[in-house]
Amino acid sequence: MIGLAQTQAQGVFRWDWIGRNIDAIWDRTVEHVVLTVVAVSVGLVISTVLSLIIVRYRKTYTPITWTTGILYTIPSLAALAFLVPITGLSHLTAEIVLVSYTLLILIRNIVAGIDGVPQDVLEAARGMGYTRRRRFIEIELPLALPVIVAGIRIAAVTVIGLVTVTSLIGLGGYGFFILRGLSLFYSPIGTTQILVGTALSVLLAVVVDVSLALTERALTPWARRKAPA
Amino acid sequence: MIELEHVSKTFPGQDVAAVGDLTFTIPEGESVVLVGPSGCGKTTTLKMINRLIEPTGGTITVAGRDVAQMEAHELRRGIGYVIQQIGLFPHRTIRDNIATVPKLLGWEKKRIQARVLELTDLVDLSEDMLTRYPSELSGGQRQRVGVARALAADPPVLLMDEPFGAVDPIVRTRLQDELVSLQARLNKTIVLVTHDIDEAIKLGDRVALLNIGGVLEQYAPPEELLRDPANAFVADFLGTDRGIKRLSLVPISQINLDPGPVLPRSAPVAEAREMMRRYQIDWAVVGGDGRIEGWFTENDIAGHDTLDRVHLLPFQTKLAATDSLQQALDAVISSHTAVAAVFDGERYLGMVTSEEISREIIE
Amino acid sequence: MIEFLGEVVAWFTDPANWTGVNGIPNRMWEHIQMSVLATTAAAALAIPPAVYLGHRRKGGVIAVAGVNMARAIPSFAIVAISLPFSIRLGLGLGFWPTFIALFFLAVPPFFTNTYTAVAGVDDALVESGRGMGMTQPQVVRRIEIPVASPVILAAARVASVQVIATATLAALVAWGGLGRYIIDGFATQDSVQVFAGGLLVAGLAVVAELGFSAIERWWLPRGLREPSEDIARVAA
Numbered sequence: 001m002i003g004l005a006q007t008q009a010q011g012v013f014r015w016d017w018i019g020r021n022i023d024a025i026w027d028r029t030v031e032h033v034v035l036t037v038v039a040v041s042v043g044l045v046i047s048t049v050l051s052l053i054i055v056r057y058r059k060t061y062t063p064i065t066w067t068t069g070i071l072y073t074i075p076s077l078a079a080l081a082f083l084v085p086i087t088g089l090s091h092l093t094a095e096i097v098l099v100s101y102t103l104l105i106l107i108r109n110i111v112a113g114i115d116g117v118p119q120d121v122l123e124a125a126r127g128m129g130y131t132r133r134r135r136f137i138e139i140e141l142p143l144a145l146p147v148i149v150a151g152i153r154i155a156a157v158t159v160i161g162l163v164t165v166t167s168l169i170g171l172g173g174y175g176f177f178i179l180r181g182l183s184l185f186y187s188p189i190g191t192t193q194i195l196v197g198t199a200l201s202v203l204l205a206v207v208v209d210v211s212l213a214l215t216e217r218a219l220t221p222w223a224r225r226k227a228p229a
Numbered sequence: 230m231i232e233l234e235h236v237s238k239t240f241p242g243q244d245v246a247a248v249g250d251l252t253f254t255i256p257e258g259e260s261v262v263l264v265g266p267s268g269c270g271k272t273t274t275l276k277m278i279n280r281l282i283e284p285t286g287g288t289i290t291v292a293g294r295d296v297a298q299m300e301a302h303e304l305r306r307g308i309g310y311v312i313q314q315i316g317l318f319p320h321r322t323i324r325d326n327i328a329t330v331p332k333l334l335g336w337e338k339k340r341i342q343a344r345v346l347e348l349t350d351l352v353d354l355s356e357d358m359l360t361r362y363p364s365e366l367s368g369g370q371r372q373r374v375g376v377a378r379a380l381a382a383d384p385p386v387l388l389m390d391e392p393f394g395a396v397d398p399i400v401r402t403r404l405q406d407e408l409v410s411l412q413a414r415l416n417k418t419i420v421l422v423t424h425d426i427d428e429a430i431k432l433g434d435r436v437a438l439l440n441i442g443g444v445l446e447q448y449a450p451p452e453e454l455l456r457d458p459a460n461a462f463v464a465d466f467l468g469t470d471r472g473i474k475r476l477s478l479v480p481i482s483q484i485n486l487d488p489g490p491v492l493p494r495s496a497p498v499a500e501a502r503e504m505m506r507r508y509q510i511d512w513a514v515v516g517g518d519g520r521i522e523g524w525f526t527e528n529d530i531a532g533h534d535t536l537d538r539v540h541l542l543p544f545q546t547k548l549a550a551t552d553s554l555q556q557a558l559d560a561v562i563s564s565h566t567a568v569a570a571v572f573d574g575e576r577y578l579g580m581v582t583s584e585e586i587s588r589e590i591i592e
Numbered sequence: 593m594i595e596f597l598g599e600v601v602a603w604f605t606d607p608a609n610w611t612g613v614n615g616i617p618n619r620m621w622e623h624i625q626m627s628v629l630a631t632t633a634a635a636a637l638a639i640p641p642a643v644y645l646g647h648r649r650k651g652g653v654i655a656v657a658g659v660n661m662a663r664a665i666p667s668f669a670i671v672a673i674s675l676p677f678s679i680r681l682g683l684g685l686g687f688w689p690t691f692i693a694l695f696f697l698a699v700p701p702f703f704t705n706t707y708t709a710v711a712g713v714d715d716a717l718v719e720s721g722r723g724m725g726m727t728q729p730q731v732v733r734r735i736e737i738p739v740a741s742p743v744i745l746a747a748a749r750v751a752s753v754q755v756i757a758t759a760t761l762a763a764l765v766a767w768g769g770l771g772r773y774i775i776d777g778f779a780t781q782d783s784v785q786v787f788a789g790g791l792l793v794a795g796l797a798v799v800a801e802l803g804f805s806a807i808e809r810w811w812l813p814r815g816l817r818e819p820s821e822d823i824a825r826v827a828a
Contacts, residue, residue: 012676012680069801070798073753073794073797073798073801074794074797074798075756075757075758075760075793075794075797076757077757077760077761077771077774077790077793078757078760078774078789078790078791078793078794078797079790079794080774080790081774081777081786081787081789081790081791081793082787082790082791082794084778084783084786085596085783085784085786085787086593118314118316118319119314120312120313120314120315120316121316121317121318121319122316123281123312123316124310124312124315124316124317124318125316125318126281126305127279127281127305127310127312127316127388128305128306128310128329128330128333128378128379129301129302129303129304129305129306129307129330129333130302130333131302134333139318142320143319143320154663157663157664158663160664160666161663161664161665161666161667161668161669162666163666164666164668164669165666165668165761167668168775168778169778175666175668178666178668178669178672179672179764181672182672182675182764182765185675185676185679185765186679190676191676194669194672194673194675194676195673197669197672198665198666198669198672198673201664201665201666201669202664202665202669205663205664206664209660209664220320221362222319222320222321222362222363222364
């Protein structure tokens with residue numbers, strides 16, 4: 001009875017829990033960020049290679065997007081189920097699952113970005129004597145950047161959400177709090193942990209999204225200025 | 230000098246050649262306009278010169294060198310290239326856009342800087358535009374930047390693919406005039422593609438009129454093309470008003486001038502009446518020895534014995550012998566007397582009449 | 593490895609796994625039933641206001657915020673949060689927290705796709721319709737909804753695949769469905785059951801994805817066929 005009275009007095013949300021768990025929150029933040037950064041970076045490398053293959057050999061577009069589309073469709077829990085028997089409860093398992101979700105998003109955006117470079121700009125570059133490699137690095141890549149960064153933003157936010165699921169194999173960042181909260185669902189401490197885990201995950205997603213957007217703005221000064229009417 | 234010998238192009242998967250068998254020479258320092266209906270292969274021909282399109286047969290030489298033997302990108306760095314959509318790099322400032330080819334050629338910074346300023350001046354852009362991006366410029370300004378960029382490394386050859394096709398008619402006329410005056414100073418070898426015969430006539434030292442499949446129907450200076458079309462296709466493409474078009478290309482000095490109804494001051498009025506009767510007009514001119522003083526009408530001489538004290542009217546328009554027949558025609562049809570006086574400096578040469586102009590058209 | 597796969601095959605052929613509450617037919621049925629229910633409820637609730645706002649060309653901010661929220665809030669978190677709320681509302685464990693979570697998960701794709709598609713109908717089309725004397729409801733029914741239908745159908749595909757995926761997590765809030773095999777397998781370290789559960793869920797999701805894609809292609813009039821972009825797609 002005393003416990004219940006205390007609960008009602010303090011409400012559903014236990015602010016004091018946060019104060020007592022600052023260290024754990026910090027550790028899980030680092031874990032969440034590392035899992036995300038590694039997944040998006042590896043995804044970006046693989047997607048870039050696959051996108052370059054697509055740009056060079058158009059026929060590969062359908063099989064590559066189809067395959068990555070299937071990877072994207074497979075529920076994350078199912079993906080974990082496939083991998084745990086093979087790679088165990090490891091970082092590798094978590095990263096494979098996370099990376100597999102970034103591929104479709106990133107490849108679509110990289111290819112769309114490169115395809116979106118205006119034909120007249122490419123023709124002018126060719127006509128002025130750009131070599132193929134130099135044209136790609138100096139003209140196509142910078143002009144595709146806004147669309148590519150848009151893809152990275154979606155991929156990063158998606159991965160941040162998915163990291164909560166990899167908590168099921170013990171590598172979940174903020175998902176750790178959500179999972180532990182679920183097991184204590186009958187108590188305010190449980191609810192508090194679910195809400196804190198969710199809020200921090202959303203906050204991290206927003207921070208990363210905004211930072212990437214600002215980085216893109218800084219990298220593409222030409223996109224901001226328009227002709228005075 | 231650019232030479233095309235038996236050049237042909239058939240695109241993959243097509244039965245008909247875009248360009249069948251084309252041979253012609255573009256002389257050094259001249260501007261040659263390729264014109265013709267769509268599908269005539271004019272753009273294909275242009276792009277084969279800088280190898281944006283590889284010919285399937287024949288040889289093209291620029292300044293004596295076979296382009297097929299050169300590295301494509303090195304060939305292109307030595308040839309200026311302007312396209313209709315301009316193709317400015319949206320992510321680079323105007324300064325960097327103009328500096329594109331010098332940078333590719335590895336010029337020193339100082340030299341590039343100086344060259345950019347020189348070109349900015351040449352195409353009449355203001356220096357404060359150099360730090361802007363292409364999206365901040367008007368269509369006409371962008372086209373000027375496009376020309377400046379093409380001229381940046383001072384290439385002897387300039388290829389232009391419908392360069393003024395995307396701007397409004399007023400700006401187009403101004404840009405055409407600027408190109409004419411630019412060419413008068415620079416003497417580049419220019420190859421320009423257009424579908425607009427008027428543009429071809431205005432900009433070309435020579436016009437190459439192509440038919441479907443890259444058939445060269447006629448290759449001649451515009452005046453000759455209009456005066457003497459090689460066949461019905463050429464005549465048809467030039468249009469029914471080709472006589473009028475040609476007037477802008479023929480100087481007044483090419484036609485016979487009428488001495489005109491000119492009388493000395495001392496001439497008796499009876500002689501003036503006789504002159505008017507002979508010319509079947511009601512006016513005459515006072516002058517002599519390469520000078521004229523003015524003109525009078527039949528009414529002005531009533532009550533006079535000689536022309537000494539007759540009140541004279543000044544000529545409204547004076548034409549020079551170097552003016553075109555188009556200007557002459559304009560003066561003739563807008564004057565009271567239906568003729569216009571032609572001068573060489575202050576010296577009177579004679580009168581242009583509508584009869585003489587129409588004789589030139591019919592011939 | 594081959595040994596392991598043999599065990600998986602054995603799991604599938606074990607008659608015990610095909611009967612009772614924990615049998616494949618029942619779990620599959622639960623999973624499909626819940627997914628259809630949540631998706632249909634979300635469609636019924638989200639599409640009408642989206643059509644209305646899209647027709648009025650108002651509410652774009654909600655649409656954009658919807659996509660961003662849907663991306664930023666982990667679907668696992670939605671499932672988790674719905675549990676204490678369901679309990680506080682006296683709805684208990686199992687069905688209701690799962691339904692609530694999946695419903696909220698499916699709303700943004702329907703709303704955003706419908707809104708974007710309807711608001712994006714060419715103004716010239718709407719104007720010509722009105723010029724021919726159509727009333728506002730007729731413009732909506734005869735022009736805007738048919739033209740927007742491919743994108744709305746794409747929303748159904750995206751939402752159902754996502755709902756099927758997330759329903760797996762519902763085993764964590766004491767509901768059934770195919771997720772039971774995986775979650776219970778993790779708990780008992782039965783990797784054969786985990787793998788088998790993964791196959792069933794992945795199969796269902798892929799079948800839904802391909803099935804909806806086929807419907808989209810086959811059912812639509814040729815004049816409207818165009819690549820429908822997954823505007824609000826979120827991974828789960």
